[in-house]
Amino acid sequence: MRIHIEKQEQIARDAAQKYVELLNRKPEAVLGYATGSTPLGLYFELARLNREGALSFARATTFNLDEYAGLDGTHPQSYRYFMNKNLFYNIDIPIENTHVPNGINTDIAAKYDEAIEAAGGIDLQLLGIGNNGHIGFNEPGTPFGSVTHVVDLTDSTRQANARFFESIDEVPTQAVSMGIKTVMKAKSILMICIGKAKAQTVRDFILGEVTPDVPASILQLHPDVDVYLDPDAASLL
Numbered sequence: 001m002r003i004h005i006e007k008q009e010q011i012a013r014d015a016a017q018k019y020v021e022l023l024n025r026k027p028e029a030v031l032g033y034a035t036g037s038t039p040l041g042l043y044f045e046l047a048r049l050n051r052e053g054a055l056s057f058a059r060a061t062t063f064n065l066d067e068y069a070g071l072d073g074t075h076p077q078s079y080r081y082f083m084n085k086n087l088f089y090n091i092d093i094p095i096e097n098t099h100v101p102n103g104i105n106t107d108i109a110a111k112y113d114e115a116i117e118a119a120g121g122i123d124l125q126l127l128g129i130g131n132n133g134h135i136g137f138n139e140p141g142t143p144f145g146s147v148t149h150v151v152d153l154t155d156s157t158r159q160a161n162a163r164f165f166e167s168i169d170e171v172p173t174q175a176v177s178m179g180i181k182t183v184m185k186a187k188s189i190l191m192i193c194i195g196k197a198k199a200q201t202v203r204d205f206i207l208g209e210v211t212p213d214v215p216a217s218i219l220q221l222h223p224d225v226d227v228y229l230d231p232d233a234a235s236l237l
């Protein structure tokens with residue numbers, strides 16, 4: 001695991017350069033994307049670089065980590081809506097090349113892994129981290145061998161994400177998420193963690209034991225991971 005500690009603005013710029021390098025080397029790259037507030041700076045930077053011609057997504061394919069169960073893509077809090085608004089509509093990717101797990105037909109979840117395989121596997125997977133160490137929506141205790149599946153969201157995750165909804169009651173109780181095994185199959189992983197609230201989790205997943213209790217700790221076993229931390233997130237290392 002390569003650890004980079006930088007200011008938030010610099011993280012967005014450096015992380016974006018990984019996409020410039022990848023897409024110029026392999027224009028048909030398969031990209032794994034994440035939601036949450038953490039990647040917004042990177043998405044803004046990718047759109048800017050795309051506008052300026054530094055990279056093109058025209059031949060890329062994308063797979064998002066997760067989606068709320070019960071929300072379709074027109075719901076403003078769905079992750080499909082988030083991705084369209086914050087990235088896909090701002091870059092030159094054909095929208096049919098973009099994939100988000102189906103939050104309505106959740107019984108087809110495992111087919112998502114087949115679609116990723118059929119596309120050639122993910123070249124670069126972007127990750128954020130939940131306050132409890134989750135990646136995607138793989139909550140503590142999720143088996144490391146899991147593929148895309150329906151998950152029950154913990155109360156703490158629903159509380160943390162309630163800020164995007166009118167009230168906690170509107171936050172779905174389930175989601176569809178790539179599994180830990182799905183994430184670990186990505187050729188390269190780029191993780192970004194920002195803010196003091198993540199500091200203990202960051203310490204646990206980087207320095208602690210590899211355990212399903214801290215889902216992100218599995219990344220210690222992946223051969224190609226870059227972790228970008230701002231000074232607050234890195235403050236307990």
Ligand code: GLP
Nearest residue numbers: 035036037038128129130136137
């Ligand atoms: C959600 C997403 C995760 C994301 C996490 C952290 O739970 N499923 O993929 O990493 O939120 O979000 P934020 O970046 O807003 O802290």
